[in-house]
Amino acid sequence: MQLPPARGPLSGWLISRLAGRRTDEVEVRTQQPVWADEDLQLALWIAYELHYRGFEDAAVDGQWDTDVIAFRTRLEQPWIEWLETNCRTMPSDRPIAEQLRALVEADDGPKLSAYLRRHATLDQFREFVANRSVYQLKEADPHSFGIPRLEGAAKAALVEIQSDEYGGGRPERMHSELFRTTMRWLGLNDSYGHYVASASGVTLALSNVMSLFAMHQRWTPALLGHLAALEMTSTLPNRQYAAGAARLGATDAEARYFTEHVEADAVHEQIAAHDLCGSYVSDHPAAVGDVLFGAACSLALDRLFAEYLLTSWKAPARSLRAG
Template identity: 40%
Template structure:
């Protein structure tokens, strides 16, 4: 997206107004107390996402000096606290780590998530919407998790680096996973430009990315970051197999399934590396992080579950799961389903 997104309420409007006022320090940011708004809501999640993008690829027309502006960081903290508190509330009770990992490894025979739906009964317009949602994460792939690397040391850091190396193509730049995802989007007639569809992506999809960035940016949450990343990698392989088959059924060419086909084998290996080389090694040196790792797993399940419920609720009602339908798919939806 070559422009800033539209605000969705007073919080995101305040962030956008500040960032477009001039270089860092040119305008004073009135920092309010923690916002008394829904931390899962559109306005809250977009405001937080905009703050986090300053640590990533930046925002169009925004001076990079805003990244570490103290008043903006204070405002961001006011957004993070209620979001993290809401995640903690929904994650309770957190299972012990061993039980949480065993649950992740047990693929349910009667799964009902988005990959199951797309494989069994999904339409092409729903697959396109799914790719738009996931583009907020996959066009940056493991960038949020890289914040973990300087926060871990010893064997856990080395093994985590091995996993990250694969995410960026294992020495082959053209095989970097975010580029494979971009090729998949193009195969489905979508624009692969970074943030191109941000205005269409609703809060449940933003919350998925915001949570992993929140964990990655805070050293105090490094255990949760490891648990979250382990959840992504452990559950990825079977889900990727279903998605590759679903997209092929819905008319994908070779580029339209390559991203998920790549993850079937790669993430099966990553699952072993993360469990034994990262989690076990980290607990051996920092046993106090075990509960935080378990929380990271539970937190990932919370945001992923909310995202899945949003998609399936909308799709089963014949409605778009985006904030408004993709232009090419509008004619496929009745006017009262938009």
């Protein structure tokens, strides 16, 4: 993957630095809201991606460049402030699984999955999948950063979930590979990171919140809560995505990514809420607030993403940038 084009001074500074070009100091100024700031979110996505697969035209050790790390820290400050202000929730004395369930059930975001099931055109479904590819083509990777930080029952639970995400040892069953099949049905480019260059700020933010939690040991409980929320809100939407894909002409194989999640995540949500988060909070009682925080961040960004797509389709406007 090549470094994407810059979208402003922040991403421009980082791209120039990683490409080995001279860089002048740049002040971190953000556009509000932070989750929609394409320049900041792209810069964060690039900085995080250095710890995944990196870029062919960037220095191989760029992830350890102290100036890059310091710059990423400055970028994260307004992002964390927004998340803390808008997603922090007060824990109770109830078991963490019950608190997570209450958080999920209280979420009343727009019904993107219902729209895709009944009303979306083929072009709209294509835009939805292209946007989601920014994360889905590395599905499970951010949460796998939590494995070496856990022990006992929590570690075993996370490994159990991740094993399914990676196909249980069968490459063709990996969820990222199933998603590629859906992309090819829609005539999309299934290369890793291809749509980053045209993705919206909120699309990048969906991926960045996972990477924020993955990169910092301090945010391990939030990473687990984020995963739990994903699993607990997956079954019904994916059933509707599958129905929408079938309505638009997808074969069983082309819709397999969605149907696979209907089956797998019905089990995963129990493992994530009880065995993963329940075990972790049992061992780390003070972490309950951060577990809920991670879950709330997941729900909030999903809601903003849904609002963005539905609004852009009503305008009508495209949810991907030109090119």
